[in-house]
Amino acid sequence: MNKKVYLVAFSLIVALTLSIIAPVQSVKFFKVDAVSAATNSENTSTQKQTTTTPATTTKSTQTQTTVKKSTTVTTTSSVNSIKRLLALGSYGEDVKFLQTLLNQRGYKLKVDGIFGPKTLAAVKDFQRKNGLKVDGIVGPKTLAKLNPAPAQTAATKPAQPTQQQVPQSEKVAVKIGKVDYAAHGTKCFTVAIAAVAGDKIVAAYIDDYQFMPKDVAKGVPNSDQEFGKSYPEGYVLGSKLTNAEYYSNNMKTKAGSTIPIDKNFAAIVNYVKGKTISELEAKLAQTTPENMVDAVTGATLVDTHGYVKAIVEAAKAAR
Known part of the structure; x- marks a missing residue:
């Protein structure tokens, strides 16, 4: 399965998770x-x-x-070494990279590769200070602010791309x-x-x-x-x-x-x-x-x- 599918699926899960409020029917x-x-x-x-x-x-x-949802999405290129959306509950080497970037901005996080409450608080604080949407989700816009030079390099396109240089859009049906x-x-x-x-x-x-x-x-x-x-x-x-x-x-x-x-x-x-x-x-x-x-x-x-x-x-x- 193409890695891009995981990016799409994770972003959809984050969006759905943020809307969950667990009902309480009985104290017992x-x-x-x-x-x-x-x-x-x-x-x-x-x-x-x-x-x-x-x-x-x-x-x-x-x-x-x-709950059942179905959608068709188009995958996009990632920024730097982070190839997916990161949010509370994410873990891995890309989360370590995120924590390192945040520490370079003055935050004092343990670089353990776990997107926990402290990393979430740091992300939200950074978003708030940089005029970004304060949702705790690390996507292209937040990464561009955290590490602007690589983000600009990734966004640069050849002046006259050939047909071989322009990737075809890859559509993947993902259901939640x-x-x-x-x-x-x-x-x-x-x-x-x-x-x-x-x-x-x-x-x-x-x-x-x-x-x-x-x-x-x-x-x-x-x-x-x-x-x-x-x-x-x-x-x-x-x-x-x-x-x-x-x-x-x-x-x-x-x-x-x-x-x-x-x-x-x-x-x-x-x-x-x-x-x-x-x-x-x-x-x-x-x-x-x-x-x-x-x-x-x-x-x-x-x-x-x-x-x-x-x-x-x-x-x-x-x-």
Whole structure:
């Protein structure tokens, strides 16, 4: 699959993800996650994130909502060494390049290749100071401001290009599917998004939402308004990715986990990219939930099987 397809799919996922606001129907349903990083003071059970859980727990997954979108797009050239849109949840060598550019502008980021909350805050601050749209998404305009000389070089075209020098437009049909899922236990819910070209997953996104102490966690929009009136006292509904540092520390303290939640999610997303829906379904059928962790390099979550299944369901919703 052409690398340009991944750029297109990722940009579409970013646009769709920004519009997600997770609904809260019942306080009873969303409580503290007792399996990984429980936050309720009454919960005294501890369980290592690398240990196995009963199959009956991981099998309690059910798709609740599906969204389907289809579009035809034209791929474009990338700027410098970054060949895709970068946003919260991205990771890799191009994210290290972004962090290096930001540090050259006075920011003090850890160059670890993970687009986390601190990198997001730096990007938004840079966009704000440079008259750009403050959306936290690093695209051509933001890159042009960060590294203007290479951007201008890439934009320069020959005065009289020959027919061989002008690339043909490559159109790729990409479909987007989204589901709300129960990938991990009964006290949180998962949002999964998949971009599909044909039967192949070209990009994906996952996040979990659960109630967290409001004095240490950031809640979803309107948590301090009427939407938050149904919350348990002292808690807000929060994204695990948005609150990755807090949640990962809880995972380490209560379950002995050594890999942060955002890196776990990134490893799962990296595993499904480039695979077909049928390939993933066959793998899920052949692999027990306990052994799925060994199949996904870099993931230690006991419910890795459930998260892969959530992405597959999102991909199927796109068809």
